[in-house]
């Protein structure tokens with residue numbers, strides 16, 4: 001059944017969700033306070049680099065199934081269901097800052113005159129949904145006939161469209177069968193056909209999302225601590241991860257050792273979970289997360305130190321080529337990018353850092369020089385750092401690059417280069433936790 005769906009907030013999550021809802025057949029309006037973003041989306045263009053998003057925007061803005069606005073009056077009584085897809089950035093002390101969600105509710109609620117379902121998709125601390133529901137009901141003319149549900153989103157940047165159209169699972173945190181029925185209609189076939197659905201209460205739904213991100217972060221920090229063991233003992237962490245991954249209970253994904261996790265989600269979400277755990281006196285969880293964070297920070301620090309060491313203890317004036325600026329391949333997002341943390345440290349130590357990334361554009365005031373090709377970055381470099389594993393870096397020609405670099409030293413911070421090929425071309429290849 002075709003429904004009228006509003007998506008409030010058109011960032012990564014909201015823009016993709018709106019396009020995905022139109023793709024499965026609903027009529028959709030995306031709303032945002034940013035008129036520039038809305039104009040870009042309304043013209044069928046994607047404000048972010050995300051594979052497959054623009055074709056959906058083009059198709060459905062043209063068909064008229066997908067529209068964008070900045071005016072809450074257009075969505076309030078029009079929609080059968082409102083999705084909240086607002087950002088929850090880090091606030092003071094790392095607690096989640098809920099002001100965007102609150103502001104959206106304050107704008108929407110006074111116009112809700114009929115029974116309405118509002119569905120949160122953002123990542124929030126447990127307990128948020130009930131608080132927001134109170135706020136909604138206090139402001140809405142429809143009062144208690146307005147209900148909040150929580151339906152967390154698990155999409156990955158770089159795979160946002162695929163994850164939206166073919167999710168691993170759907171989580172419906174609800175308080176009533178009416179809310180559940182409506183959510184099931186929203187996600188009706190083809191989405192729910194082969195997708196496991198977890199129906200639960202609000203707190204469980206909120207916790208499932210933060211637990212998923214915390215578990216992924218823990219997996220990465222676990223393998224990075226094993227990389228340290230391999231480094232100390234002479235083992236090979238990639239073979240170790242392969243062997244662990246064959247055990248179905250463990251799985252190979254998120255066991256890639258290297259520079260660790262960054263981005264706009266994992267680091268902030270696990271910090272917010274630790275803060276909430278401390279508030280609720282669940283200290284063991286806070287401690288577990290602190291260990292995960294410390295290992296992750298340690299990887300960045302170590303890579304910077306290793307670079308200084310390779311250049312004889314002083315990088316003042318040294319030209320350093322950095323391959324990769326995005327927090328992971330497949331995106332132009334540099335939020336909390338491990339590559340940029342390392343670059344910043346080396347810049348602070350006096351190095352001249354030259355960065356190449358296939359997609360990410362750095363702010364012009366950034367402390368580094370950004371160049372348009374790998375060749376330009378490597379020319380005259382005293383050391384090369386491979387910090388974001390874009391697939392194209394795997395097929396670089398070490399012989400040709402060797403002729404451009406001042407020193408043939410490369411630190412592979414993501415353990416993805418084929419070291420023997422580079423060594424055959426005369427390069428010294430440094431990989432933490434890999435046997436040489």
Ligand code: UGA
Nearest residue numbers: 153154155156157220254255256260261262263265327328
């Ligand atoms: C993450 C989750 O994977 C999504 O499920 C979730 O919906 C999203 O956060 C969110 O909360 O919105 P994303 O931030 O796109 O998605 O990034 P990931 O693919 O999870 O990668 C996170 C970081 O871990 C990257 O810096 C990546 O380089 C690093 N990573 C990943 C590793 O260091 N090793 C691995 O084996 C895997």
